[in-house]
Amino acid sequence: MRRRSWGAITPVAASRWARRSPLATSPRVTWPVAMTDRTSQGVALGFLAALSWGIYNVGAEIGQTTGFRPADLTLLRYGGAALLMAPLLFLARHRLPPLRKVAVLALLIGPVFALTFNQGFRYAPLSHAVVIGPGMSMLVANALERWSSGIPLSRMRRIGIAILIGGLLIIAADAPAPRNPGGSALLGDLCFVVSGSLWGIYVFTMGRWKLPPVETTASIATLATLVYLPVYLWIWGLPELAPGLWAQQFFYQGVVGGCLAFVIFAATVLRLGGGRAALFSALVPSTAVLLAIPLTGQWPNAIQWAGVAVTTLGLIVSLDLRQRQKALPERTG
Secondary structure (H helix, E strand, O other): OOOOOHHHHOHHHHOOOHHHOHHHOOOOOHHHHHHHHHHHHHHHHHHHHHHHHHHHHHHHHHHHHOOOOHHHHHHHHHHHHHHHHHHHHHHOHHHOOOHHHHHHHHHHHOHHHHHHHHHHOOOOOHHHHHHHHHHHHHHHHHHHHHHHHOOOOOHHHHHHHHHHHHHHHHHHHOOOOOOOOOOOHHHHHHHHHHHHHHHHHHHHHHHHHOOOHHHHHHHHHHHHHHHHHHHHHHHOOOOOOOHHHHHHHHHHHHHHHHHHHHHHHHHHHHHHOHHHHHHHHHHHHHHHHHHHHHHHOOOOOHHHHHHHHHHHHHHHHHHOHHHHHHHOOOOOO
């Protein structure tokens, strides 16, 4: 009996796009292995992205304490990334994402996002930033995915979200003295809620559009810098700070926050989808808190430790790894 090819059985698999997919080969063995490889890559990138965001969060805290304003850190984040990625942008000029999509993404996680996030550091402590921001990102991204797909959240995902809300309430119960006279930690928390929500919308949108990570990151940084730089020079101007401090924040903001974290996380979204990628925010509080100890000497109090632990547990439960394993198709024979 003549053996039929997979392309003949399923014409879609013989198309130009399908040949790049694991479905282009036999479904008996290669498809589950390829899916596992892609998921493993996404998980590894998710861990690396969380570590990058933890370093960036601590760097933003250091910047605030050494005299940088939120506007200065915003300039370094996008201007530094645009400067570093200019050669890549030039080489990839023929395959850049559409300008309208870049403009939408820059509006979501451009200067408005960074200014709001950095402004929160002026009133609330680091432990609030690394819990409330990632928590809101996870909630918003998964809520939008649920709304767009119509598929109900799994039982474990709902339990995880409930635990997450409990952790946020514990964090909200901690009310330290405001950093600035006339300020309030709650005002800083509100900034983290807004910035976290903007990031969640960005993650969902990236998951829907499936844009190339490097080209998209370079385009966002360049467009944001072109719009923000004239406004920054007109309103704020450059502060007089030591060159060493500028170099330090160029690393934290431009290299880590503006380049590495963005590219790595965009690659995670491309492999896992917006909802699942957003769940890796669970690791940001733990990494940032641990990194803050050697880098800033800042130790959380008991309430902050409890909030970080409970919220991280909620986000990990929300990953629902057991459900993901069951969802993997079983091929026999």
